[in-house]
Amino acid sequence: MAVVFSKPKSLTDREFHYCPGCPHGIIHRLVAQAIDNLGIEGRTIGIAPVGCAVMAYDYFACDMVEAAHGRAPAVATGIKRALPDRIVFTYQGDGDLASIGMAETVHSAARGENITIIFVNNAIYGMTGGQMAPTSLPGQVTQTSPYGRDVATQGYPIRICELLSSLDGPHFIARVAVNNVKNVNQAAKTIEKAFRNQVEGKGFSLVEVVSACPTNWGMTPSKALAWVSERMIPYYPLGVFKDADEKEDRA
Amino acid sequence: MTVQILIAGFGGQGILFLGKLLAYKALIEGRELSWLPSYGPEMRGGTASCSVTISTEPVGSPIITNPDILIAMNLPSLDRYEGSVKPGGMIFTDSSLIERPVARTDVKAFAVPATRMAVEMGAPNLANMIILGNLMKQCPDLVPYENVGEALAKVVSAKHPEMAEVNLRAIKTGFGL
Amino acid sequence: MSEKVLMKGNEAIAEAAIRSGCRFYFGYPITPQTELAAYMARRMPKIGGVFLQAESEIAAINMVYGVAGTGKRVMTSSSSPGVSLKQEGISYLAGADLPAVIVNVQRGGPGLGGIQPSQSDYFQATKGGGHGDYHLIVLTPDSVQEMADLTGLAFDLADRYRVPAMILADGTMGQMMEPVVLPPERDAAVADKPWAVTGTENKRPHNIINSLYLAPDVLEKTNDERYARYAEIQAKEARWESWMMDDAEYGIVAFGIAARVAKNAVTHLRQNGIKAGLIRPITVWPFPTSAVTGACARVRAMVSVELSMGQMIEDVRLAAEGRCPVTLCSRSGGMIPEPQQIIACVERLAKGGK
Numbered sequence: 001m002a003v004v005f006s007k008p009k010s011l012t013d014r015e016f017h018y019c020p021g022c023p024h025g026i027i028h029r030l031v032a033q034a035i036d037n038l039g040i041e042g043r044t045i046g047i048a049p050v051g052c053a054v055m056a057y058d059y060f061a062c063d064m065v066e067a068a069h070g071r072a073p074a075v076a077t078g079i080k081r082a083l084p085d086r087i088v089f090t091y092q093g094d095g096d097l098a099s100i101g102m103a104e105t106v107h108s109a110a111r112g113e114n115i116t117i118i119f120v121n122n123a124i125y126g127m128t129g130g131q132m133a134p135t136s137l138p139g140q141v142t143q144t145s146p147y148g149r150d151v152a153t154q155g156y157p158i159r160i161c162e163l164l165s166s167l168d169g170p171h172f173i174a175r176v177a178v179n180n181v182k183n184v185n186q187a188a189k190t191i192e193k194a195f196r197n198q199v200e201g202k203g204f205s206l207v208e209v210v211s212a213c214p215t216n217w218g219m220t221p222s223k224a225l226a227w228v229s230e231r232m233i234p235y236y237p238l239g240v241f242k243d244a245d246e247k248e249d250r251a
Numbered sequence: 252m253t254v255q256i257l258i259a260g261f262g263g264q265g266i267l268f269l270g271k272l273l274a275y276k277a278l279i280e281g282r283e284l285s286w287l288p289s290y291g292p293e294m295r296g297g298t299a300s301c302s303v304t305i306s307t308e309p310v311g312s313p314i315i316t317n318p319d320i321l322i323a324m325n326l327p328s329l330d331r332y333e334g335s336v337k338p339g340g341m342i343f344t345d346s347s348l349i350e351r352p353v354a355r356t357d358v359k360a361f362a363v364p365a366t367r368m369a370v371e372m373g374a375p376n377l378a379n380m381i382i383l384g385n386l387m388k389q390c391p392d393l394v395p396y397e398n399v400g401e402a403l404a405k406v407v408s409a410k411h412p413e414m415a416e417v418n419l420r421a422i423k424t425g426f427g428l
Numbered sequence: 429m430s431e432k433v434l435m436k437g438n439e440a441i442a443e444a445a446i447r448s449g450c451r452f453y454f455g456y457p458i459t460p461q462t463e464l465a466a467y468m469a470r471r472m473p474k475i476g477g478v479f480l481q482a483e484s485e486i487a488a489i490n491m492v493y494g495v496a497g498t499g500k501r502v503m504t505s506s507s508s509p510g511v512s513l514k515q516e517g518i519s520y521l522a523g524a525d526l527p528a529v530i531v532n533v534q535r536g537g538p539g540l541g542g543i544q545p546s547q548s549d550y551f552q553a554t555k556g557g558g559h560g561d562y563h564l565i566v567l568t569p570d571s572v573q574e575m576a577d578l579t580g581l582a583f584d585l586a587d588r589y590r591v592p593a594m595i596l597a598d599g600t601m602g603q604m605m606e607p608v609v610l611p612p613e614r615d616a617a618v619a620d621k622p623w624a625v626t627g628t629e630n631k632r633p634h635n636i637i638n639s640l641y642l643a644p645d646v647l648e649k650t651n652d653e654r655y656a657r658y659a660e661i662q663a664k665e666a667r668w669e670s671w672m673m674d675d676a677e678y679g680i681v682a683f684g685i686a687a688r689v690a691k692n693a694v695t696h697l698r699q700n701g702i703k704a705g706l707i708r709p710i711t712v713w714p715f716p717t718s719a720v721t722g723a724c725a726r727v728r729a730m731v732s733v734e735l736s737m738g739q740m741i742e743d744v745r746l747a748a749e750g751r752c753p754v755t756l757c758s759r760s761g762g763m764i765p766e767p768q769q770i771i772a773c774v775e776r777l778a779k780g781g782k
Contacts, residue, residue, distance in 0.1 A: 012634075043627035047494075057636045063625035065497050066638040068520050071490035074482065078494020078502070079625070081478045082452060086627050104490070107483035271434075271605070278434050278607050286434070286605040290460055290543065311692040312685075313604050316766050405434075 008032035010041045014058045021214040021221025023178045024052060024120065028059055030184070031091065031118055034192035035062065038199055044087040045079055047072040051093035052126040070101020073108035076115045087198055089116040095125045098134040098158050105160070112169035112203045116194045119160060122211040123232060130216030134158045137235055142216070157235065161208050165241035171203035173242040177210040179228040183238070190240075202244065210236050253306040254393055255315040259332055260324025260345075262299045265379035268406060269322070270301035272383060275402040276394060277305045285313035298327060305393060320390070322382055324365075325349065341389065343382050361385060368424055377421035384425020396426065432607040437575040438505075440608050441531055441595060442467035444576035445503050447613050448583045450529070451477035452502040454491040456484060458510045459543045460599040461533035465505065485510040489517030489530075496526035496592075497637040499624030501583055505531035507599075508549050509540060511557075518592060519558030523639025525623075525654065527586035529579065530564070531595045533602035534735075536762035544762025545599035545685060550739035553596045554713040561651050563658055565593040565665065566713040568683040572606035578710070580611050585665060587621075589657050596712065598735065600685040600764070661714055668716035669708040670723075672698065676705030678774050679723045680757075681744050682733035683709045685764060690733050693770035700771075702778050712740065720747035727752055729777045733770055734758040753777075 007013075010032035018024045035041050041062050048056040050069035057064035067075040072090035080088045097105050097119050108115065124142055125131040131144040135157045139148040149157075165173045172194060176187035187209060194205035210232050214224040240246075256273060260266045267288050277284040282305050289300040302315040321336045322343045323329035329342070329349055336342055338357040347366035363385045365378035374380075387394045399422060400415070407415045435443070442464045445453070453468040465481070472479035482488035488504050495502035506514060511532045521528055532553065536546040553566045565585050567578040575597060582593035625635050641647035669687075672694055673679060682690040687708040697704040707723055709716050720743075724730055729752055732741035738756040745754045757773040759765045 041628070042630040045498075045625050045627060054640060057638055061628075061634055063628055063634050064636045064638075065494065065625055066524075066636070066640055067493070068490060068516055071486065071493075071517070074487040074490035075494035075497075077480070077487075078452070078454065078491035078496075079498055080494075081480065081491070082495040082498040082500045082502075083626060103483050104487050107487065274434055274605060278432060284607065287600065288603055290599070290603055310606070311695070312688040312767065313600065313606075314685075314689065314764055314766075316768070 008036045010035040010044075010061050012059055012061045016059065017055060018052065019215040021224065022052070023122075023211045026178050026184060027118065027120055027187075027209050027211065028056065030188045030191050031089070032060065033188060034195045037192055038195055040087045040195070040199060043085065044089065045083070047075050047079070047088070047090040049090070049092040049096040051096045053091050053093060053120065054127065056091050070096050070099070071104055072096065073101065073104040073113070073115070073117065077108055077111070077113050080113060080115050087116070087195065089118060089195070091118045092120070093126070094119070094121045094123065094133040094135040098160050106164070106167070109164045109204050109206065110167050110169040112171065114198055114201060114203050116198050117206040118191065118194075119206055119208045120211045121160070121208055121236065122213040123157075124213050124216045126213050126216055130213075135236075137231055159236060161206070161241040164206060169204055170206065170242055171244045172197050172205035172240075174206075174240045175208040175210065175236060175238050177228060177233060177238055179210070179212065179225040179233075208236070210238070253304065253308065253310070254320065255318045256303045256305070256320040256322065257300065257315050257318035257332060258303070258322040258324070259298065259300040259328035262297045264299070264324045265376065266299040266324065267301050269379040269383055270303045271406045272402050273303045273305070273394065275405045276398055279398045279401055280395070282306060283308060283310050285310045287313040300328070320386070322386070323349065324378065324382070326351070329353070343386060345378050345382060347378070361389060363425065365425065369421060372421065372424050374417050374421055377418060380418050380421035381425035384422040384427070387422070388426045430609050432609055434605050435572060435608050436463050436603060436605050437569070437572045437597060438463035438533065438602040439467045440572045440576040440610070441505070441579045441597075442471070444579035444611055445529065445583070446471060446475065446477070447611050448501065448580040449614050450501040450503050450583065451475070452495045452500060453478065454480050454482050454488040454502070454504050455506065456482050456488050456510060458507045460535060460545075460602050461505050461507045461531065463602070464531065464533070485513035486517065489514040492528050492530075493517055493521055493524070493526065496521060496528040497524070497625050499621035499626065503529045503531065505533065507533045507535045508537050508546065511549060511552070515552070515558035518564070519560055519562065520639050521592045522558075522562035522564070523560060524637050525590040526592065526637065527583075527590055528592045529582045529586060529595065530592060531597065534596065534598045536760065542762040543599065545764060546735050546760065546762055547598055547684060547686065548736035548739065548760060549596070550712065550734070550736060553594055554715070554743070562654065563591070563713050565589070565591055565661060566596050566711060567593065568596050568709060568712050569601055570684050570687045570708060572601070572604060572608045574710070575601060576608050576610055580614075589661055591657065591661065596684070598685055599762075665711060666714040666716045666718070667710035668719050669706075669710060670719060671706040671708065673705035673707060673723055675703055676723070676726070677703045677728050678705070678777060679727040679730045680704060680706045680733055680770065680774070681709065681720060681730060681740065682706065683712060683740070686733045686735055689765055689767055690770055693767040693774070696767060696771050697774055700775075702774060704774055712743075715743045715747065717743070717747045720744055721749060721751070724748040724751040730754045731757050731770070731773055731777070733765055735764060736760055
């Protein structure tokens with residue numbers, strides 16, 4: 001009997017706890033697939049955030065560390081400095097990376113730490129039940145912006161890729177989405193590149209994955225994916241924001 | 252034997268350096284010692300003080316409340332610490348900068364025109380070493396002249412080894428050699 | 429090997445850490461411990477180690493958490509306000525059973541406080557400091573020699589028990605220079621750490637460094653297991669110096685710089701015919717309870733000498749179990765008690781006062 005589809009080796013058999021329709025499962029798979037493809041599962045160490053992906057340490061089959069809220073890039077820095085030949089990645093959400101952990105994010109990027117960051121942006125705090133995130137869109141209704149995010153009092157969303165790509169430190173900054181097959185395939189390639197960069201010693205690589213949260217957005221999964229196309233991607237355009245490889249090619 | 256030396260002056264007068272030199276001499280001579288700087292937020296100027304205890308026994312508290320010897324490099328330091336010196340103790344002052352004499356009559360006072368002497372020998376920053384030379388002369392048991400070169404080698408910045416020679420000249424001048 | 433060198437306490441800690449196999453240091457500048465970071469910055473690159481000035485104390489302690497997870501010896505240092513910032517990370521280290529060494533060269537508080545020596549982080553250091561049920565092993569040096577010696581011990585104890593250890597020093601200890609005999613170099617490869625995250629090499633199930641246990645019964649179990657280790661530490665690792673206590677009628681309990689001042693006071697008191705003695709905790713967690721309890725049965729009164737508004741005195745009172753009165757003699761805010769203050773306090777007690 002031929003196997004036509006299988007789970008990546010880099011995922012454990014543990015059943016995901018994520019909500020039905022949540023793209024975290026897809027993104028986990030893309031990360032695991034990249035690790036498999038590069039053959040680095042035995043020397044990879046992952047860092048889970050605080051947020052919906054907090055229990056990612058049970059899902060990835062490599063060695064895992066659970067970090068305090070927002071501190072994953074600092075923890076990754078410590079591990080990578082201690083074990084430079086290991087592949088170190090963090091998997092973080094928008095509250096973790098772009099709010100409470102902003103300093104760790106910016107400074108690990110500025111230092112050009114040779115790590116890979118997978119940043120899942122679903123514009124909301126999922127685990128705590130749907131509060132406003134630093135990436136929630138203007139007007140977006142959440143538990144803590146019940147009348148819609150009012151930019152006059154609650155400020156504007158933060159575009160992480162645009163922000164970080166202004167730094168000299170990072171090697172690779174890109175934004176992808178997982179709202180349709182085409183985008184998922186592109187995300188797979190981009191995430192693998194972000195890992196390959198580290199294997200090749202190129203330095204800091206961050207991939208922002210525009211995701212969805214049907215449960216806390218109060219939408220069906222398919223409506224949520226439509227909202228990603230109609231609302232999220234226009235605010236968070238997809239593409240490569242910085243790639244030091246290309247700069248070298250041009251030079 | 253335990254002798255507590257308090258050195259005080261402006262930041263930049265080499266207060267800590269003088270203390271370090273005393274500390275290294277004591278180390279070389281196999282004595283027990285402690286060296287405790289005052290530390291403040293300012294990097295330049297302000298007041299600086301340094302407490303050096305030299306002893307034949309393990310040093311108790313490194314904090315000096317009543318010194319046996321006070322080296323006052325400026326007037327505020329003399330004003331502040333003169334009263335704290337133990338009866339029978341010694342006060343060394345840089346009399347180029349401190350116009351008034353030591354008021355206490357129960358201590359031995361040594362007014363050394365250290366800054367003027369330093370200027371005259373072409374090393375205006377080394378009033379601290381002039382005073383040290385004088386201290387060595389007055390207290391040969393506590394701070395013998397021997398080993399001063401070895402101690403200087405430890406304290407002078409590795410970047411400026413030539414400074415050891417200049418410092419030694421200032422010490423000799425203070426000693427009266 | 430036994431050559432004495434002259435060093436600041438802060439530098440002695442740094443050099444002793446390196447000689448104990450520590451090759452990773454993460455910190456953030458703050459007075460009065462900055463010499464420690466500066467020393468590491470100079471030395472680490474020369475010996476293949478890592479010095480990193482982190483963006484914050486919070487980041488520094490989490491870098492420590494990362495390295496500790498790989499099983500390597502790692503240190504951070506700060507002073508009181510900075511150590512407050514590290515508390516979150518310290519709680520995680522404790523919750524994930526990671527060995528690491530944290531140095532607190534204390535200054536006066538609360539808030540930004542001052543920069544002069546203090547012991548007012550005693551509660552924070554010994555009673556947890558961060559959230560949750562946990563302790564650190566807390567060592568309190570009273571000389572530059574002990575700054576060096578206790579640093580090596582802190583690494584060993586942290587590894588042995590998988591408990592983070594703290595050197596609780598103060599501005600005086602950090603800034604002062606004394607002759608010190610440095611410990612010999614030891615190999616960086618230390619205890620076997622099968623729990624460490626080093627990459628599975630596809631040869632073992634994945635290791636997880638974690639402090640999250642959503643099932644309360646499981647979390648309780650991890651706490652019970654950790655407290656069993658704490659009990660062992662309390663039974664085996666309490667350290668103290670008993671000085672002139674054999675015939676003492678008045679006991680002083682003091683650590684660090686306060687103990688140095690207290691020794692002077694004891695000497696004076698004995699010259700004045702009052703039999704005083706000193707118990708100097710070298711660990712304040714575990715607190716040398718048995719030593720203090722035993723002494724309290726023999727003395728007329730006990731005095732807790734501290735650079736705080738009175739923190740250790742609570743542990744002294746608990747240990748006294750009502751056997752003798754316990755009095756506080758302290759200064760705070762960066763002030764240091766003078767021997768005369770302690771002498772006066774004991775003389776007052778000897779005359780029947782309180």
